[in-house]
Amino acid sequence: MSSTPPPGWYRDPSYPLTERWWDGAAWTDHRRQPEVPVPPMVPSRPPDGGGSRRAKAVALITAGAVLVAAIVVGALVLGREGGGAAQAKSTPPVVSSTTTSSPATSSASEDSRVVVDDLNGITFPVLQGWARPQNIAEKDVVLTTPGTYDCPGDAGFCRHGRVISRTATADAGTTPEALAKGDITDAANAEYDRDTIGNRPFGGITSHRSVKSGPVAVAGRVGYFVRWRVTTAKGPGGYVQSLAFPSGVGSGAPVLVRFAFDAGPDGPPLADMDRITEGIRPVGDAATGGGVGSSIGTGR
Incomplete structure (x- = not known):
């Protein structure tokens, strides 16, 4: 007897940044790209004595978040196989066998x-x-x-x-x-x-x-x-x-x-x-x- 997870989208063990369809018995060639989180907007502050320094720091943090998101998107595109959909998301299913x-x-x-x-x-x-x-x-x-x-x-x-x-x-x-x-x-x-x-x-x-x-x-x-x-x-x-x-x-x-x-x-x-x-x-x-x-x- 074997116990297998139900069919669904799971994180692809070969490409952790993508999702792959598990049909209940084996991995398939169907993949998709998960949604990439958008960095939160930082409200602007009125200029004051230390405002310019704070604005520069916020700008650097926002730019860094955008750069990380761009890298994730690039990795997802590179992870495509033969024109198929991209992969990745939740942990892969574990199959136990007796x-x-x-x-x-x-x-x-x-x-x-x-x-x-x-x-x-x-x-x-x-x-x-x-x-x-x-x-x-x-x-x-x-x-x-x-x-x-x-x-x-x-x-x-x-x-x-x-x-x-x-x-x-x-x-x-x-x-x-x-x-x-x-x-x-x-x-x-x-x-x-x-x-x-x-x-x-x-x-x-x-x-x-x-x-x-x-x-x-x-x-x-x-x-x-x-x-x-x-x-x-x-x-x-x-x-x-x-x-x-x-x-x-x-x-x-x-x-x-x-x-x-x-x-x-x-x-x-x-x-x-x-x-x-x-x-x-x-x-x-x-x-x-x-x-x-x-x-x-x-x-x-």
């Missing part, structure tokens, strides 16, 4: 070409058409397609592609194949059937079919993946993949990576699932060869 899964603590690497999942000790390649997650409530998200669009079902904002990395909770001896096969239904439902607050952004899943599955080497370890094509009541549907493999850090707990790509011309290329899988590397091993991420099975 989920039993271990969230992946994703952080941006100094290398702009990868995103680091510190908890699971792996990196993900940032392919063309993809970006690091920004202003997203879910901690497990490691890659998204830029921008959002209005969901075709219940009101909300959707993304054309997402990649999620998390530590799996499984009994000792559970194989990557069993993990992937057991996770694919939950992965499909979470992305295309019903979201965390009970809405149906795509009207729900009406059917699915298995597209491909099989063993694969990920970060030098043997894993397994299952890929489905899901059909939804509204919109073009999409592709969902569950990928499981042993972690190379800590206790060696297995890692589950979920892929969700919208189908249709606006969705990312399906081949990006394979490219991202092939590009997963252990942390600190930026150029590992020898079959890391390459297929070790024909799949089906």
